[in-house]
Amino acid sequence: MGAVPVWLRERRSGVGRPAERSRAEVTAAAIALADREGLAAVSMRRVAAELGTGAASLYRYVDSRDDLLDLMTDEVAAAYELPPPGPWLPGLLEVCRQGRELMRRHAWLPELVLTRSALGPHGTDLLEQVLEILAGHPADVGRKLEAFAVMNALTAALTLSELDVGARQRQGAYLAHAVAAGRHPHLTAALTGGSPVPAPHFEDTISRVLVGLLGE
Numbered sequence: 001m002g003a004v005p006v007w008l009r010e011r012r013s014g015v016g017r018p019a020e021r022s023r024a025e026v027t028a029a030a031i032a033l034a035d036r037e038g039l040a041a042v043s044m045r046r047v048a049a050e051l052g053t054g055a056a057s058l059y060r061y062v063d064s065r066d067d068l069l070d071l072m073t074d075e076v077a078a079a080y081e082l083p084p085p086g087p088w089l090p091g092l093l094e095v096c097r098q099g100r101e102l103m104r105r106h107a108w109l110p111e112l113v114l115t116r117s118a119l120g121p122h123g124t125d126l127l128e129q130v131l132e133i134l135a136g137h138p139a140d141v142g143r144k145l146e147a148f149a150v151m152n153a154l155t156a157a158l159t160l161s162e163l164d165v166g167a168r169q170r171q172g173a174y175l176a177h178a179v180a181a182g183r184h185p186h187l188t189a190a191l192t193g194g195s196p197v198p199a200p201h202f203e204d205t206i207s208r209v210l211v212g213l214l215g216e
Contacts, residue, residue: 006067007074007120021051023061027071031106034072039108042068066116073112074120076102082129088214089207091133092147095126096155096206103159110163113156139214147213154209158202 029050034042043065048055062068079102083094103109112118119127127148134144179188 005118005120006062006070009063021053021057021061023071024075025051026058026061026068027075030068030072031075034108035106039069039111042072042108044068069112069116070118070120073109073116073118074122076106076109077120077122077126080122080126080129083133088134088137089210092130092151092210093203093206095130095133096151097203099152099155100159100202103156104163107163110156110160113152114160134214137214143214147210150209150213151206154206158205162202 026047030042030047033046033050044058044062045055047068048058062071080095080098083091103113130148130151131144134147137144139147175187175191178184179191182188
């Protein structure tokens with residue numbers, strides 16, 4: 001069953017009373033739980049408790065926690081809106097901006113985008129939108145699909161870095177220690193050369209990567 005996406009599996013009928021919930025309700029409960037308590041809190045038992053039912057009842061809709069995670073990621077993708085017609089780079093940047101806002105709203109989302117490759121109905125709609133933006137671009141379809149994957153992963157990675165302030169502080173503290181130790185001359189020159197090291201700029205970084213992949 002694991003090789004068959006959750007969206008292509010029929011819901012199990014179960015035994016006894018008819019089902020009282022829908023897959024959409026299960027997904028919404030999982031998203032609400034993750035928004036409130038983080039991704040680690042999402043389990044079959046906890047989502048069932050959110051719905052006021054037993055964990056066994058969830059198996060009518062999903063086979064495992066992995067199914068829940070896939071449904072959550074895809075459901076959030078329903079919020080993307082296609083930018084108006086225009087040049088391809090501003091269009092893709094608008095998609096990335098929307099993705100960034102969704103990931104900031106659902107702080108658990110970047111991790112799933114980076115670690116799981118699920119593509120359901122809403123994710124497929126998003127891919128269709130990106131290909132529509134790139135319809136007039138001369139790059140071959142393989143390059144366009146690569147751009148879609150890279151822009152999603154890069155958006156997630158940059159947003160994750162923005163959200164994890166503690167990690168940036170720890171990194172900065174260790175870099176200061178490394179410079180003080182004097183064993184990394186190139187790093188020391190880069191960090192103490194007189195000009196401040198600019199923080200990654202979301203749109204500029206993504207623009208340079210996309211132009212590198214697709215050309216001007």
